Amino acid sequence: MNQSLIQLQGIVKKFPGVLANDHVDLDIKPGEIHAILGENGSGKSTLMCVLAGLYKPDGGKILVNGVEQKFRSPRDAIASGIGMVHQHFKLVEPFTVAENITLGEQGNSFFLSNKDLKARINELGKRYGLEINLNAKVWQLSVGEKQRVEIVRMLYRGSKVLILDEPTAVLTPQEAGELFGNLRRMAAAGCAVVLITHKLNEVETIADRVTVLRQGKLAGVLEHGQINAKEMVSLMVGRVVASKYDRDSSPVGGVVLELDKVKASNDMGLPSLREMTLCVREGEILGLAGVSGNGQREMAEVIAGLRHVESGKVLLNDRNISNLSPRTIIDLGVAYVPEDRLGIGLVPDLNALENLILKNYHQPEYSGRWLLKSQAVERNAETLVKQYQVKISSLRQPVKVLSGGNLQKLLLAREISSSPKLMVVIYPARGLDIGATEAVHKLLLELKSHKTAILLISEDLDEIFKLADRVGVIFDGQLTGDFPVEQADLEEVGLLMTGSCSARERVNVDEPAHI
Amino acid sequence: MNRLIFKLEKRLTPSPAMVFIIPLISVLLALLLGAIFLVLTGEKPLTIYALMFEDSLGSKYGLTETMVKAIPLMLTSLGVSLAFKMKLWNIGAEGQLYMGAMAASWLPLTFPYLPVYLMLPGMLILGMIAGGLWALLTAIPRAIWKVNEIITTLMLNYVAILWVDFLVYGPWRDPKGSNFPITAPFAEAARLPGLGNSRIHAGLFFALALAVILAIVFKYSRWGYTINVIGSSERAARYAGMNIKRNILWVMFLSGAISGLAGMAEVSGIIGKLQHGISPGYGYTAIIIAWLSKLNPLAILIVSVLFGALQVGGYAVQVEGVPAAVATMLQGAILFFVLGGEVLTNYRMKLFGQKGEE
Numbered sequence: 001m002n003q004s005l006i007q008l009q010g011i012v013k014k015f016p017g018v019l020a021n022d023h024v025d026l027d028i029k030p031g032e033i034h035a036i037l038g039e040n041g042s043g044k045s046t047l048m049c050v051l052a053g054l055y056k057p058d059g060g061k062i063l064v065n066g067v068e069q070k071f072r073s074p075r076d077a078i079a080s081g082i083g084m085v086h087q088h089f090k091l092v093e094p095f096t097v098a099e100n101i102t103l104g105e106q107g108n109s110f111f112l113s114n115k116d117l118k119a120r121i122n123e124l125g126k127r128y129g130l131e132i133n134l135n136a137k138v139w140q141l142s143v144g145e146k147q148r149v150e151i152v153r154m155l156y157r158g159s160k161v162l163i164l165d166e167p168t169a170v171l172t173p174q175e176a177g178e179l180f181g182n183l184r185r186m187a188a189a190g191c192a193v194v195l196i197t198h199k200l201n202e203v204e205t206i207a208d209r210v211t212v213l214r215q216g217k218l219a220g221v222l223e224h225g226q227i228n229a230k231e232m233v234s235l236m237v238g239r240v241v242a243s244k245y246d247r248d249s250s251p252v253g254g255v256v257l258e259l260d261k262v263k264a265s266n267d268m269g270l271p272s273l274r275e276m277t278l279c280v281r282e283g284e285i286l287g288l289a290g291v292s293g294n295g296q297r298e299m300a301e302v303i304a305g306l307r308h309v310e311s312g313k314v315l316l317n318d319r320n321i322s323n324l325s326p327r328t329i330i331d332l333g334v335a336y337v338p339e340d341r342l343g344i345g346l347v348p349d350l351n352a353l354e355n356l357i358l359k360n361y362h363q364p365e366y367s368g369r370w371l372l373k374s375q376a377v378e379r380n381a382e383t384l385v386k387q388y389q390v391k392i393s394s395l396r397q398p399v400k401v402l403s404g405g406n407l408q409k410l411l412l413a414r415e416i417s418s419s420p421k422l423m424v425v426i427y428p429a430r431g432l433d434i435g436a437t438e439a440v441h442k443l444l445l446e447l448k449s450h451k452t453a454i455l456l457i458s459e460d461l462d463e464i465f466k467l468a469d470r471v472g473v474i475f476d477g478q479l480t481g482d483f484p485v486e487q488a489d490l491e492e493v494g495l496l497m498t499g500s501c502s503a504r505e506r507v508n509v510d511e512p513a514h515i
Numbered sequence: 516m517n518r519l520i521f522k523l524e525k526r527l528t529p530s531p532a533m534v535f536i537i538p539l540i541s542v543l544l545a546l547l548l549g550a551i552f553l554v555l556t557g558e559k560p561l562t563i564y565a566l567m568f569e570d571s572l573g574s575k576y577g578l579t580e581t582m583v584k585a586i587p588l589m590l591t592s593l594g595v596s597l598a599f600k601m602k603l604w605n606i607g608a609e610g611q612l613y614m615g616a617m618a619a620s621w622l623p624l625t626f627p628y629l630p631v632y633l634m635l636p637g638m639l640i641l642g643m644i645a646g647g648l649w650a651l652l653t654a655i656p657r658a659i660w661k662v663n664e665i666i667t668t669l670m671l672n673y674v675a676i677l678w679v680d681f682l683v684y685g686p687w688r689d690p691k692g693s694n695f696p697i698t699a700p701f702a703e704a705a706r707l708p709g710l711g712n713s714r715i716h717a718g719l720f721f722a723l724a725l726a727v728i729l730a731i732v733f734k735y736s737r738w739g740y741t742i743n744v745i746g747s748s749e750r751a752a753r754y755a756g757m758n759i760k761r762n763i764l765w766v767m768f769l770s771g772a773i774s775g776l777a778g779m780a781e782v783s784g785i786i787g788k789l790q791h792g793i794s795p796g797y798g799y800t801a802i803i804i805a806w807l808s809k810l811n812p813l814a815i816l817i818v819s820v821l822f823g824a825l826q827v828g829g830y831a832v833q834v835e836g837v838p839a840a841v842a843t844m845l846q847g848a849i850l851f852f853v854l855g856g857e858v859l860t861n862y863r864m865k866l867f868g869q870k871g872e873e
Binding site: 304306325326327328329330336338340343344345346347348349350354357358359361362367368370371372374 | 731735736737738743744747754755756757758
């Protein structure tokens, strides 16, 4: 077994209220592709930012080639041969590729002629199959090409360890296949590649070794040959605590929401929902499990009328609501608690009074033809804040000062008080502490007892198994599983979430695009 | 080693005291900066400032002139504040004023014998529509393609000013005007009545009424609420089912219409004809005023009077051989300090020692 290139020992990183990394070890060898696997919030990115010199650890050691190093900035990390390609590229759009690659390099550009530089970059690119047009402006490039520029930039600076943060999240399957071919070639040339991901199928196809994190702690390391989806899921998810809530088992009613082969694109114009089909009944919670980025947000937006339906139908009580205006859909009784509480669900700079009438300010209850009925608005806010136990010092304070839990309660108060027929909630407890999480869950269960159909989108299986009557799985914009909760098997759901049981191979790694 | 460092800490809510103190200190600092400049050019700043004050606020004539300047400032500031409320950066009040003046002038120039009850309302409506449409020209691309309205509104200012120049130098020039770039004088029916015998005209009441209306709209109306939400977070507004495009079009149209009204009031109330250079940059000063007033319509009325005084005072000191641009410089300096001081309303300054190296 050869010597480690990088060793992280007992890394601790604290953020206010969160222990992001709790004594994590990591060991990277030259020539390997090492995957760091874990759910959102498990501390993968934090750990890599520590390694790349962006965060200073609160404890632990970083060893490069067996020698302890202290990184004060990314520059130090780069000097030690560690380069990171972020999910959001850090390129200067109006500059050319060549300028971006040499950007920040001091002391050479003056005397080294452009020609020599370009020849050096081209040589690098050829060696790893990363060919790019050096004279193109970055804004002209596709996402995949931009990523290639980032990688070449790191190689140009002499990186021996390349960290990629969810590199395939922004790529098409073809581009991803190409990227993996290039990474293989780099590893073969003696570099180490560290891949942050939560996609199991990618790990299976490309990784030599896997380090799994769970809730900031090291959950396990799998060597080559031990890597299989089942093993990874059990490390990632852990064991679920038994259901704590008393489930209301009264029979469900008729179908309220039905999606019939809905197709829609994401913000980048790439297909996101591919013939999504599902239904939710009256008085039922459908828990839709899935790794984020598989079309959840797009689906919620399609239902709320905020995203264009390209084909297929969205039916609410048998009425086709696809591509109706958001206002019409709200008035038909669809409530929606979006992922971004502050910024979409609530207006940060407005106060609680104003935020609580966001969706019904135009109704005769709260306004006449011209003026708002300020007394009714105030009464409404007072009642809701008391009823939903929102901790707030003044109704006239901008809501951005509230904590996450209180924001979510405020948002739910508004949405639930509209007595909706359908409630769509997405990641309702993300970032909340245990108390707030429980309060949110209780509100959803109570809503269910009022015969509302609830679509609960979450990546927290614990949450889904506690609340849902039926468990669905979304992967790559399709429903890949649908079980009554009693028959749902945690491991099976976990596997479906990562696409492992899906017949389709998303990424073809065996054939590199070009040699 | 110990060293002191400053750190800015964001305040959760802007400090209420600072909201009042900052503009005050800004004005004082601007006067101080102006004084340094005056000393350097060999003037006595206190004498100049006293003269400026005397001639703008200290006499009946001065006060009248100050109000005359304040009226178009009030109207254009109210106009832009409406757009600013929705974070639409309409900096085209100057052009909208010119287009309003132009359209309002068309009526008395074409139909000089209309009775007053048709003439004045007609001019008013034409002026407002023209100013509104001029602003709408930028609102449409903004609503549909998100074309930056700062650029388009600014550019259209030049078009509007030159268009009016073309008219007064060309087709609309008064043949009896000894080649000056002016149109024929309007008929008496086309003149806004004045306050008593003074040059202060009925435009003042337009401004007062509009300020009250806007104050109510911003604070108590359903539409004002919509504007507020859209201005604060467009994504939240869309989520709440608000029609953002329609609101952009309306807000810009009305914002332009108010500036158009300023143009109408200017030609009808003061000049009595259309001519080259009818505004010394009211539409630009309006941006400063709206900002200093924190988009509060009633504050706009007061600040406009102060800026009117500054302008009149600037003209007054010209007699002493000091360039009138002193006033413009002071305006700029005030805005500069207010924007700088903005940091202190939103952030808290912390001073602390730090041990050793980071």
